[in-house]
Structure formats: C-alpha cells, structure tokens
C-alpha cells in the first residue's frame with residue numbers, strides 16, 4: 001500500500017490541506033525501528049494516541065527477529081545506524097515494494113555527514129533581489145589528519161575566527177551533537193577529527209528550523225548562539241563545548257523578534 005499524502009481521519013475536513021487524503025477507515029500499520037532514546041523523544045503517548053485516532057498504528061520492529069517474518073506493515077519508519085541495518089532494510093525494501101520505507105538508506109546517506117548534507121543547499125544556488133541562500137564557509141578535517149595540524153590547515157584555508165567545530169559524522173548519537181566554539185585556531189588541536197569547521201555566522205541569537213514532509217512545511221523559531229563581537233573575539237581564547245542551544249525546549253515562537261533581526265534575516269538565509 002502506497003501513501004501519497006497526509007492521512008486525515010475525515011472528521012477534520014474543514015482543516016483539509018492540499019495533498020491530504022481522506023482516511024478511508026483502513027488501518028495503516030507503521031513498523032518502527034528506533035533507538036530507545038529516539039523512541040522516548042519521538043513516540044510520545046499523545047502522538048501515538050492521536051495517530052491511532054486517525055487509524056495509524058505504530059508497532060515496534062523486533063530487532064531480534066528477521067524483519068520479513070514480522071508485520072505486515074504499510075510503512076517502515078527507521079532511524080538506526082550501521083551497515084548491517086542498512087543491508088536488512090534495503091533487502092526488505094527490494095522484497096516488499098508495497099511497503100513505504102522511510103527512508104531508503106541510499107536517499108539519506110548524505111545526511112549522515114555534515115559536509116555532504118549541506119551540498120544540496122549549495123547546489124540550489126538560490127539568489128535573487130531579496131537575498132540569497134548559502135552555507136557558512138567550512139573546512140573538513142578528515143580523521144587521517146593529526147590534530148596538531150588543524151591550526152595550520154585553518155590558517156592555510158583563510159578561515160575567519162571564531163569557528164564552530166562539529167563532528168563530521170551525524171549518526172544520532174549524543175557525540176554527534178557535541179559542538180565547540182573556537183576563539184583561536186591553536187586550541188583546535190585539542191579536538192578530535194573527523195571534524196567540520198565552520199566560520200561562525202552572527203545571526204542575532206535566533207534561528208528558524210524548517211520541517212518539510214511531502215507538501216507540508218512547518219517553520220519554528222528557536223533561540224540560538226548570540227552574536228560574537230570583534231571585541232569579545234579579541235579578549236577570549238580557547239575552545240569551548242556548548243550545549244544544544246536550539247533544541248525544542250529553546251522555542252522562540254512567542255519571543256518578541258527584534259525588528260533589526262528580522263531585517264537581517266530577510267536578506268540572507270544561511271543553513272548550518
């Protein structure tokens with residue numbers, strides 16, 4: 001069974017959005033393969049009961065049993081890392097073309113790397129009289145590089161301080177979200193490659209997260225790192241780990257947006 005849009009249960013016809021299909025009463029079974037952390041943060045009881053009211057049932061995939069012996073599923077929703085799992089899900093996808101796999105490993109592989117994940121934004125080459133869409137200047141430090149060579153690489157690349165240092169690999173682990181702010185290049189030799197180093201972009205301490213599922217787009221505002229002045233940069237040295245400043249708890253949806261920030265944001269959208 002293939003789904004071509006958001007399921008609605010029918011009773012909220014007045015909120016019918018383009019691209020939705022009226023739920024015909026047929027149950028949709030979603031097999032999920034998630035880490036316990038992700039299951040806890042994503043499959044909240046309020047969400048699963050809302051889904052159930054719309055005829056969408058979430059069933060845990062038993063990772064100790066062969067996937068083909070489970071189900072039947074209409075959708076497989078997964079976010080597990082590792083080649084072994086990729087092979088399992090890819091093999092299942094080939095044998096069950098009637099099941100929607102979210103997402104096919106090949107379709108999301110580039111998102112597990114902080115360099116390749118932004119390449120799509122670069123390739124958009126979006127720029128017009130209203131502004132442009134771009135990414136920060138960045139430098140990849142591969143795992144083969146000796147950390148002591150990072151300062152030289154940064155200087156050679158002409159990267160402007162401060163820099164945000166991020167693990168190159170994004171695999172859903174807490175470690176893949178350990179970010180650092182470097183006020184000088186020498187302290188970067190304390191970090192562990194593989195890394196991606198991005199020039200810090202002042203953005204008024206506010207960012208927009210855009211979620212896209214099919215035709216549905218949701219934009220939320222989140223607090224972010226404050227601007228760093230040249231004066232602060234001249235007075236501070238070292239590399240500092242910072243917390244997940246823009247997580248869901250840092251919602252700025254109700255914040256009074258400084259008009260100046262709105263103007264700045266209007267002219268340059270930067271994806272990090």
Ligand SMILES: Nc1ncnc2c1ncn2[C@@H]1O[C@H](COP(=O)(O)OP(=O)(O)OP(=O)(O)O)[C@@H](O)[C@H]1O
Nearest residue numbers: 136164176177198199200201224225244245246272
């Ligand atoms: N180049 C940059 N310039 C300024 N701030 C940045 C830059 N890159 C990241 N940040 C800040 O660090 C935060 C986290 O960055 P990023 O989204 O790349 O990491 P992440 O671990 O994927 O975050 P999450 O998964 O929690 O959204 C951003 O919300 C922003 O506040």
Ligand SMILES: O=P(O)(O)O[C@H]1[C@H](O)[C@H](O)[C@H](OP(=O)(O)O)[C@@H](OP(=O)(O)O)[C@@H]1O
Nearest residue numbers: 037038041079170171172173209246247248
């Ligand atoms: O701001 P949100 O909550 O959307 O940030 C998400 C982020 O977009 C990713 O979905 C993270 O998932 P992983 O990359 O798999 O870690 C989420 O991390 P988690 O630790 O909460 O699952 C962020 O919350």
